[in-house]
Amino acid sequence: MALGYDSYRPPGATSSHSERAALDVPFALWDACGEAGSMGVETMTAFRMVEWGRAPEFVEVPIPELAAGEVLVEVVAVGLCHTDVHLMHASVGDYGFPVPFTLGHEIAGRVVERESPWGELTEGHAVVVAAGPRCGICLACLRGQDNLCAGRTSGRGWGRDGGLARFVAVSRRELVPLDSLDPVLAAPLSDAGVTAFHAVCQIAPKLRGAATAVVIGVGGLGSLAVQFLRQLTGARVVAIDAQSHRLAAARELGADHALLASDATHGLDELTRGLGVDVVLDFVGTSDTMDLAIRSVRSGGAVGIVGAAGGTVSIGWGRLPNDCDVFIPMGGTTADLHDVVALVEAGRITIDIERFAFADVVAAYAGVQAGEIHGRAVVEID
Ligand SMILES: [Zn+2]
Ligand SMILES: [Zn+2]
Numbered sequence: 001m002a003l004g005y006d007s008y009r010p011p012g013a014t015s016s017h018s019e020r021a022a023l024d025v026p027f028a029l030w031d032a033c034g035e036a037g038s039m040g041v042e043t044m045t046a047f048r049m050v051e052w053g054r055a056p057e058f059v060e061v062p063i064p065e066l067a068a069g070e071v072l073v074e075v076v077a078v079g080l081c082h083t084d085v086h087l088m089h090a091s092v093g094d095y096g097f098p099v100p101f102t103l104g105h106e107i108a109g110r111v112v113e114r115e116s117p118w119g120e121l122t123e124g125h126a127v128v129v130a131a132g133p134r135c136g137i138c139l140a141c142l143r144g145q146d147n148l149c150a151g152r153t154s155g156r157g158w159g160r161d162g163g164l165a166r167f168v169a170v171s172r173r174e175l176v177p178l179d180s181l182d183p184v185l186a187a188p189l190s191d192a193g194v195t196a197f198h199a200v201c202q203i204a205p206k207l208r209g210a211a212t213a214v215v216i217g218v219g220g221l222g223s224l225a226v227q228f229l230r231q232l233t234g235a236r237v238v239a240i241d242a243q244s245h246r247l248a249a250a251r252e253l254g255a256d257h258a259l260l261a262s263d264a265t266h267g268l269d270e271l272t273r274g275l276g277v278d279v280v281l282d283f284v285g286t287s288d289t290m291d292l293a294i295r296s297v298r299s300g301g302a303v304g305i306v307g308a309a310g311g312t313v314s315i316g317w318g319r320l321p322n323d324c325d326v327f328i329p330m331g332g333t334t335a336d337l338h339d340v341v342a343l344v345e346a347g348r349i350t351i352d353i354e355r356f357a358f359a360d361v362v363a364a365y366a367g368v369q370a371g372e373i374h375g376r377a378v379v380e381i382d
Contacts, residue, residue: 042062042063043060043061043062043063044060044061044062044063044165044166044167045058045059045060045061045165045166045358046058046059046060046061046102046161046164046165047059047102047103047104047164047165047358047361048061048100048101048102048103048164049087049088049099049100049101049102049103050099050100051099051100052090052091052092052094052099053089053090053091053092055088055362056088056103059100061102061161061165063166063167064161064167064168064169065169066169067169069171069172069173070169070170070171070172071111071112071121071169071170071171071172071175072111072112072167072168072169073107073109073110073111073112073127073129073167073168073169073170073175074109074110074111074112074166074167075104075107075108075109075163075164075165075166075167075168075381076108076109076110076126076183076184076187076380076381077107077108077109077183077184077186077187077378077379077380077381078104078106078107078108078162078163078164078187078378078379078381079106079187079188079190079191079192079353079376079377079378079379080104080106080361080364080365080368080373080376080377080378080379081105081106081191081192081368082368082369083105083158084103084104084105084157084158084365084368085365085368085369087103087158088365095158095159096153096154097153097154097158097159097160098159101154101157101158101159101160101161101162102157102161102162102163102164102165102168103157103162103164104156104157104162104163104164104165104379105131105155105156105157105158105162105163105190105191106157106163106187106188106189106190106191106192106376106378107128107129107156107157107162107163107168107170107187107190108126108127108128108129108178108183108184108186108187108189108190109126109127109129109163109168109183109381110124110125110126110127110183111123111124111125111127111175112167120177121172121175121177125177125178126177126178126181126183126186127175127176127177127178127183128175128176128178128183128186128187128189128190128337128341129156129163129168129170129174129175129176129190130174130175130176130190130194130334130337131147131155131156131190131191131194131331131332132146132155132156132170132171132174132334133152133155133156133160133170133171133174134146134149134151134152134173134174134334135149135150135151135152136171136173137151138150138151144333144335145333146333146334147194147198147330147331147332147333147336148330156168156170163187163381164358164361164379164381165381166381173334174334176334176337176338176341178341178345179345180345181341181344181345184353184355184378184380185344185351185353185378186341186344187378188220188351188353188375188376188378189337189340189341189344189351190337191331191332192220192221192224192376193224193332193337193340193344193351194331194332194333194336194337194340195221195306195329195331195332196221196222196224196225196228196283196306197224197228197332197336197339197340198329198330198331198332198333198336199225199281199304199306199329200225200228200229200232200233200281201232201336202302202304202327202329203279203281203302203304204232204233206278206279206300206301206302206325207229207233207234207235207278207279210236211233211234211235211236211278211279212235212236212238212271212272212277212278212279213229213233213235213236213237213238213277213278213279213280213281214237214238214239214240214268214277214279214280214281214293214296215229215237215238215239215240215250215255215280215281215283216240216241216261216264216280216281216282216283216284216289216292216293216307217240217241217282217283217284217289217307218239218240218241218246218247218249218250218255218283219241219246219283219371220352220373220375220376221283221306222239222241222250222281222283223246223249223250223253223352223375224349224351225281225283225306226239226250226253226254226255227253227254227348227349227350228343228349229254230253230254231343231348231349235278235279236256236257236271237254237255237256237257238255238256238257238258238259238267238268238271238277239251239255239257239258239259240258240259240260240261240264240292241258241260241261242260242261242262244260247259247260249352253350257271261289261292264292264296265292265295265296268296272298275298276296276297276298276299276301276321277296277297277298277301278297278298278300278301278302279297279301279302279303279304280292280293280296280297280301280302280303280304281303281304281306282303282304282305282306282307283306283307284307284309284311285305285306285307285308285309285310285311286307286309286310286311287311287312287313288311289307289309289311290303290305290311290312290313291313293305293313294313294315294319294320294326297321297324298321298324299321299322299323299324300321300322300323300324301321301324301325302324302325302326302327303324303325303326303327304326304327304328304329305326305327305328306328306329351375351376352374352375352376353375353376353377353378354367354373354374354375354376354377354378355378355379355380356377356378356379356380357379357380357382358379358380358381358382360379361379364377364379365377
């Protein structure tokens with residue numbers, strides 16, 4: 001992957017996109033992909049982290065060069081993730097990778113044909129891009145656990161160039177073909193989708209017989225977990241959230257019961273006659289939600305802490321039921337993404353998104369940060 005684009009300024013170029021914005025040039029008039037300067041270097045507009053602690057900016061960068069095994073993808077849509085907001089507010093040293101880089105790690109688009117098309121993927125084929133890059137040769141990758149790739153210290157959209165640009169270079173291994181699915185709907189599957197799916201797959205073996213599964217926090221990821229639980233298991237699904245409109249949406253998506261967070265302890269007690277639930281997936285991850293999860297689970301159960309709100313909980317003899325697993329899932333594998341795409345293509349999963357134009361990406365991220373997005377925010381690259 002090419003890095004260090006911001007040190008590049010095309011000959012004759014006098015302003016960055018943010019500077020052009022200040023000059024009030026309409027976004028639609030900008031060339032998303034043009035010839036810059038006398039050297040004829042092909043460029044594109046990218047939304048990039050240029051310095052830690054500074055807001056990201058539109059910057060003109062060269063179209064990526066392809067390394068061996070890579071395919072050029074014309075980006076159609078990018079899902080926005082809360083992780084991006086953390087990156088925007090990070091200080092020097094918070095992360096183990098340098099700026100600059102283009103943001104956006106939930107990417108979907110179309111294959112651009114280069115000299116050698118890869119397998120069944122020919123020009124124009126719609127694809128969703130798995131989180132990566134992943135080395136493909138470490139033990140974790142070879143075992144099919146490429147979400148745990150040992151060679152990974154940065155990724156597309158966090159340390160390496162991501163999808164908030166016209167083009168991105170991706171290893172063929174990390175492209176999942178789409179059939180009828182709109183790339184705009186597919187983009188959030190590569191992170192939000194697989195993360196929820198991977199967590200559900202980890203606890204599914206615990207959901208035997210008349211089991212109860214609890215999902216705490218039914219926003220973008222949690223609402224997907226509710227649906228995957230319905231598709232993959234026979235468990236009764238209980239949604240818990242602080243916001244009643246999210247609970248109503250979760251009920252529509254298949255949750256059997258919905259409890260306000262303030263009433264959760266009492267409600268779960270009633271639903272299980274005091275026996276506790278089989279599994280809890282906590283998509284919030286505060287100390288309060290983790291405490292609720294540990295208190296609610298029964299012997300032999302499992303608690304997955306997916307949300308990264310920074311909470312802690314103490315675990316030890318007498319504090320956790322016997323034979324109970326507590327784990328922190330890590331994203332999803334490329335194989336998970338193939339499964340998720342198949343489920344969505346089959347019409348079994350509803351993807352809720354809010355669409356934004358590329359020019360409005362700053363406002364879209366403000367909505368993500370404020371928790372105002374219904375489902376997942378997706379930016380369409382036009
Ligand atoms: Zn993410
Ligand atoms: Zn690896």
